[in-house]
Amino acid sequence: MINLIVPLVLLLLPVWTGAQPSPEIYERIEAAIKATANQSASEIDYTQFVNPFIGTSNWGNVCPGASLPFGMVKFSTDMTGYAPAGYVADVNEWIRGLSPLHDSGTGSSLGTYGNFEIMPLLCPYGFNTCATTLQARIRRRKNHTDDAAPGYFSLTLNNNITMEATPTRRAGSERFTFPAYSRPYFVLDLSNDLPGSFAGGELNIDPERGRITIGGRYGSSFGPGRYNYNAYACYDVLDGGKQKMEEYGVWTGLAWMQKVPTFDGSNLTLNLIGGIYQSGALFSLTPPEIEKPVLNIRVGISFRSVEQACANAEEEVGSASFEEIRQRARAQWQDKLKRLEIDIPNTHPNVTQMAYSSMYRSFLTPNNATGETQGEFRDTTSPYFDSLYCSWDTFRTAFPWMGLHSAEDYAQIVDTYIDGWRKHGWMPECRANNLPGWTQGGSSADNIVGHFAVTYANEAEALGIDLEELYAAMVADAEINPPEWNTMGRQVNVYKQYGFVPFSVLDTSSTGRQTREGSRTLEYAFEDFSLRQVAQLLGKTGDVEKYTNASMSYRNIWDRFVVSDGFRGFFQKKYPNGTFAFTDPINCSPNDTQYETRPCSLQGSNVNGFYESSSWEYSWFVPHDTANLVTLMGGNSTFLKRLDHFFDAGYYQAGNEPSFQTPIGYHYADRPAQSVDRVREVVYQNFNYTDSGLPGNDDQAAMATLLLFHLLGFYPVPGSTQYLQLSPFTPKYTIHNPYLNISTTIRVENFDEKSLAEVIPEGASAYVDTVTVNGEPSPRCHFDLYDTFKKGGEIVVTLTADKERVDSCEGSLPDSLSTGGFSTVRR
Numbered sequence: 059m060i061n062l063i064v065p066l067v068l069l070l071l072p073v074w075t076g077a078q079p080s081p082e083i084y085e086r087i088e089a090a091i092k093a094t095a096n097q098s099a100s101e102i103d104y105t106q107f108v109n110p111f112i113g114t115s116n117w118g119n120v121c122p123g124a125s126l127p128f129g130m131v132k133f134s135t136d137m138t139g140y141a142p143a144g145y146v147a148d149v150n151e152w153i154r155g156l157s158p159l160h161d162s163g164t165g166s167s168l169g170t171y172g173n174f175e176i177m178p179l180l181c182p183y184g185f186n187t188c189a190t191t192l193q194a195r196i197r198r199r200k201n202h203t204d205d206a207a208p209g210y211f212s213l214t215l216n217n218n219i220t221m222e223a224t225p226t227r228r229a230g231s232e233r234f235t236f237p238a239y240s241r242p243y244f245v246l247d248l249s250n251d252l253p254g255s256f257a258g259g260e261l262n263i264d265p266e267r268g269r270i271t272i273g274g275r276y277g278s279s280f281g282p283g284r285y286n287y288n289a290y291a292c293y294d295v296l297d298g299g300k301q302k303m304e305e306y307g308v309w310t311g312l313a314w315m316q317k318v319p320t321f322d323g324s325n326l327t328l329n330l331i332g333g334i335y336q337s338g339a340l341f342s343l344t345p346p347e348i349e350k351p352v353l354n355i356r357v358g359i360s361f362r363s364v365e366q367a368c369a370n371a372e373e374e375v376g377s378a379s380f381e382e383i384r385q386r387a388r389a390q391w392q393d394k395l396k397r398l399e400i401d402i403p404n405t406h407p408n409v410t411q412m413a414y415s416s417m418y419r420s421f422l423t424p425n426n427a428t429g430e431t432q433g434e435f436r437d438t439t440s441p442y443f444d445s446l447y448c449s450w451d452t453f454r455t456a457f458p459w460m461g462l463h464s465a466e467d468y469a470q471i472v473d474t475y476i477d478g479w480r481k482h483g484w485m486p487e488c489r490a491n492n493l494p495g496w497t498q499g500g501s502s503a504d505n506i507v508g509h510f511a512v513t514y515a516n517e518a519e520a521l522g523i524d525l526e527e528l529y530a531a532m533v534a535d536a537e538i539n540p541p542e543w544n545t546m547g548r549q550v551n552v553y554k555q556y557g558f559v560p561f562s563v564l565d566t567s568s569t570g571r572q573t574r575e576g577s578r579t580l581e582y583a584f585e586d587f588s589l590r591q592v593a594q595l596l597g598k599t600g601d602v603e604k605y606t607n608a609s610m611s612y613r614n615i616w617d618r619f620v621v622s623d624g625f626r627g628f629f630q631k632k633y634p635n636g637t638f639a640f641t642d643p644i645n646c647s648p649n650d651t652q653y654e655t656r657p658c659s660l661q662g663s664n665v666n667g668f669y670e671s672s673s674w675e676y677s678w679f680v681p682h683d684t685a686n687l688v689t690l691m692g693g694n695s696t697f698l699k700r701l702d703h704f705f706d707a708g709y710y711q712a713g714n715e716p717s718f719q720t721p722i723g724y725h726y727a728d729r730p731a732q733s734v735d736r737v738r739e740v741v742y743q744n745f746n747y748t749d750s751g752l753p754g755n756d757d758q759a760a761m762a763t764l765l766l767f768h769l770l771g772f773y774p775v776p777g778s779t780q781y782l783q784l785s786p787f788t789p790k791y792t793i794h795n796p797y798l799n800i801s802t803t804i805r806v807e808n809f810d811e812k813s814l815a816e817v818i819p820e821g822a823s824a825y826v827d828t829v830t831v832n833g834e835p836s837p838r839c840h841f842d843l844y845d846t847f848k849k850g851g852e853i854v855v856t857l858t859a860d861k862e863r864v865d866s867c868e869g870s871l872p873d874s875l876s877t878g879g880f881s882t883v884r885r
């Protein structure tokens with residue numbers, strides 16, 4: 059998902075003035091990579107190779123905050139300006155405070171979470187001179203000192219106060235280091251979350267226990283404004299009695315009320331009934347050593363109550379020290395990261411850093427809020443994940459990647475999707491801040507649970523997933539028309555009636571934004587393919603035929619008369635009477651002269667027919683039947699010319715999900731070596747390990763996992779067990795699947811580091827010649843999960859520099875429905 063609702067915010071950004079993360083991070087990672095030369099794989103600490111700052115500028119929207127794998131809390135500073143994830147690297151932005159709730163990579167330009175900021179202050183003239191309001195308290199940071207690692211975040215303000223944080227799942231420890239002999243003050247903010255959505259709440263200071271509880275109602279960052287969610291925090295500020303709260307008070311706007319604990323010991327409560335307020339608490343703390351003031355604050359979070367927020371802190375942090383919590387977090391990250399074991403000493407350090415940073419982000423979200431449910435989910439017995447934000451982004455690469463190594467995590471998230479159907483009648487598409495967010499392509503959850511079903515058909519039951527129930531949830535998405543398909547499900551009635559989503563149709567049975575008819579038809583068709591795949595898996599013969607047919611609905615919006623740049627045939631939106639409604643295929647592409655002003659996203663005024671894409675871009679999206687797309691486009695040679703033109707003319711958008719598979723399109727026209735060339739170009743033109751090293755929003759690691767597949771040399775077809783073979787950027791790696799107790803090693807023969815370039819130099823060996831799986835020959839262009847990652851063993855990919863010789867699939871093209879592909883079930 060790229061930028062939504064307010065796309066023009068992109069234009070208002072200042073010019074970057076430099077990378078803010080400490081340069082020492084790069085030195086530290088480089089040294090750690092070098093040190094692996096003398097380490098055995100089991101000794102390697104993979105957390106050392108992670109750079110959490112990748113994607114923290116250039117609209118990556120990555121949160122570098124301290125988090126556990128799937129952590130519900132992600133401690134990060136919040137910055138002024140465009141900062142959806144709280145943090146941005148841009149040195150010109152000001153720090154508002156440190157806060158525990160964030161999403162990572164999401165596209166809402168409003169920002170998401172950022173509730174309960176705490177800001178350390180120096181108030182040389184005393185309590186009643188402290189700068190409490192947002193505008194008054196913001197500060198610049200000390201340049202080039204920001205630091206982060208898995209389970210750790212640190213930022214130093216330009217007044218030399220350092221803030222650090224380390225997490226548990228729903229709580230964490232904060233540490234503040236003040237200049238010597240200074241008197242530490244803290245302001246705690248009740249009402250300023252990032253989107254400015256506060257709808258009322260309460261703050262209570264219990265001076266006896268040094269406990270400040272705070273909570274309220276806030277609005278969605280990416281969904282209908284009428285919905286609110288609850289969030290609560292519990293700040294314990296005395297560090298088990300080592301610190302003293304000398305002065306405290308509450309403030310609203312410029313008014314404040316001060317108390318000292320000795321005054322009468324009673325609680326101080328601030329109760330706000332909604333609206334835009336500036337309000338919160340202010341207190342001072344006396345550190346154990348005034349010559350070196352270091353203060354520890356324990357924070358618990360809950361989406362249910364302040365009592366539970368306090369209980370979470372007690373249970374998860376207890377009296378553990380900052381360093382103990384940090385070590386536990388590091389161990390949890392190591393357990394996830396080691397599932398990818400790259401031969402680091404023989405791999406280019408850039409590849410290692412990008413791969414483990416991507417692996418890290420692939421476990422950062424969604425946020426595990428199990429036990430913290432509210433609303434309809436309050437009493438659920440299923441796991442519960444917040445921030446499925448959005449499924450349209452994550453089905454393509456994020457979940458297929460998870461499927462290769464993390465069966466249990468995947469199963470829990472699938473259960474959360476199915477639980478959405480149990481509670482609402484449809485699976486969630488874009489759960490944001492625990493609320494239903496806007497749908498983009500339809501019910502993309504179908505592709506996520508469908509991919510799980512085909513990947514773990516044999517283990518599903520043991521993993522707690524009933525495939526019949528999973529199937530029922532998918533059928534509901536495909537068959538039951540929601541009264542409002544803006545937030546879940548599809549516009550089923552008219553899609554079924556016409557065989558496509560018609561433009562300008564009178565739909566008397568349901569409502570939603572009457573836009574994106576072209577891309578919704580394409581996404582619905584692919585969702586029908588996923589459903590067909592599960593029907594086939596479960597032996598539901600009649601349904602296989604029904605949904606195979608439905609998945610062909612993409613054909614109904616192919617307008618063979620539209621010509622652009624000399625290429626004929628494009629997907630177009632279509633009236634109910636069957637007449638196409640012409641849109642220039644260039645519209646909403648980077649080459650659109652009105653790109654900056656044309657509504658291309660979720661706006662009701664988007665008349666382009668496509669979501670965040672041009673027709674040029676979406677016209678490649680038929681992953682289940684590309685062979686027929688080749689035919690529609692006029693045959694292999696035109697298809698290949700058109701692919702080249704697509705990239706050369708600048709219609710490709712690396713940061714946009716519908717474009718993810720396009721660089722590998724050459725495979726389907728029997729030219730796999732050209733896919734290898736294109737993927738090298740895409741990686742080197744769009745990705746690197748700096749803060750600006752992502753081509754767009756990370757979108758809950760959609761981008762991270764796209765890069766992983768590119769670097770590791772293969773690519774998934776969601777909803778299927780087929781993977782497309784590419785050329786790895788590393789000579790050897792192993793993917794461990796601890797649930798299956800299976801390890802699969804990919805070894806590359808004739809690996810040539812010279813091939814790691816935007817343009818593969820003449821003579822560099824990079825093109826796939828032969829592939830063997832456990833000694834048996836395997837096709838050059840694709841492989842099946844059940845022969846490889848579900849079996850374990852060794853895949854040997856032999857490369858050559860002789861591109862011409864190997865630029866064919868040797869008679870075994872990847873599957874397409876219309877040429878008899880996907881006809882058998884592997885399990």
Ligand SMILES: *[C@@H]1O[C@H](CO)[C@@H](O)[C@H](O)[C@H]1NC(C)=O
Nearest residue numbers: 089091092093094095096097
């Ligand atoms: C690895 O060990 C060798 C021999 O002890 C030593 O010379 C070399 O410097 C070490 N390399 C690294 C990167 O530590």
Ligand SMILES: *[C@@H]1O[C@H](CO)[C@@H](O)[C@H](O)[C@H]1NC(C)=O
Nearest residue numbers: 075076149150199200201216
């Ligand atoms: C920090 O960077 C900003 C922006 O480049 C600059 O204005 C400021 O002077 C720098 N501060 C220091 C202490 O170098």
Ligand SMILES: *[C@@H]1O[C@H](CO)[C@@H](O)[C@H](O)[C@H]1NC(C)=O
Nearest residue numbers: 200215216217218219237238
């Ligand atoms: C911060 O610390 C540095 C060095 O430790 C010192 O030079 C500088 O004056 C301090 N700045 C402030 C605002 O205290």
Ligand SMILES: *[C@@H]1O[C@H](CO)[C@@H](O)[C@H](O)[C@H]1NC(C)=O
Nearest residue numbers: 262263264269271323324325
């Ligand atoms: C103060 O608040 C706490 C909850 O943090 C509550 O248990 C306590 O009874 C309150 N004390 C007073 C005097 O109201």
Ligand SMILES: *[C@@H]1O[C@H](CO)[C@@H](O)[C@H](O)[C@H]1NC(C)=O
Nearest residue numbers: 127128426428441466467470
């Ligand atoms: C989510 O949290 C619950 C409760 O702690 C835990 O049982 C579950 O394993 C977690 N899930 C993941 C994927 O981390």
Ligand SMILES: *[C@@H]1O[C@H](CO)[C@@H](O)[C@H](O)[C@H]1NC(C)=O
Nearest residue numbers: 600602603604605606607608
């Ligand atoms: C599927 O499509 C074929 C060809 O258009 C048609 O003959 C068949 O009846 C359809 N099957 C179903 C179940 O709709």
Ligand SMILES: *[C@@H]1O[C@H](CO)[C@@H](O)[C@H](O)[C@H]1NC(C)=O
Nearest residue numbers: 562633634635636637638639
């Ligand atoms: C179909 O409907 C559109 C929009 O109302 C109209 O412009 C077009 O002429 C109609 N086509 C036919 C064949 O009636």
Ligand SMILES: *[C@@H]1O[C@H](CO)[C@@H](O)[C@H](O)[C@H]1NC(C)=O
Nearest residue numbers: 688689692693694727728871
């Ligand atoms: C494209 O090439 C493949 C492999 O040579 C062939 O099987 C297929 O029929 C061709 N497609 C078209 C539309 O000509």
Ligand SMILES: *[C@@H]1O[C@H](CO)[C@@H](O)[C@H](O)[C@H]1NC(C)=O
Nearest residue numbers: 623648649650706707708709
């Ligand atoms: C698209 O824009 C790029 C860069 O401005 C330009 O090189 C290219 O020729 C344009 N393509 C078309 C088809 O207009």
Ligand SMILES: *[C@@H]1O[C@H](CO)[C@@H](O)[C@H](O)[C@H]1NC(C)=O
Nearest residue numbers: 406408745746747748814815
């Ligand atoms: C490694 O990455 C850095 C940062 O993007 C870049 O400057 C350098 O050229 C890269 N080296 C190679 C060999 O790709």
Ligand SMILES: *[C@@H]1O[C@H](CO)[C@@H](O)[C@H](O)[C@H]1NC(C)=O
Nearest residue numbers: 743744745746748750751752
């Ligand atoms: C990283 O990529 C971004 C975006 O493509 C680019 O602006 C930046 O110059 C690159 N940095 C390095 C060091 O390669």
Ligand SMILES: *[C@@H]1O[C@H](CO)[C@@H](O)[C@H](O)[C@H]1NC(C)=O
Nearest residue numbers: 795796797798799800801850
């Ligand atoms: C996992 O596989 C290894 C190697 O195949 C085997 O030695 C070990 O016993 C297996 N562990 C379990 C728990 O099955």
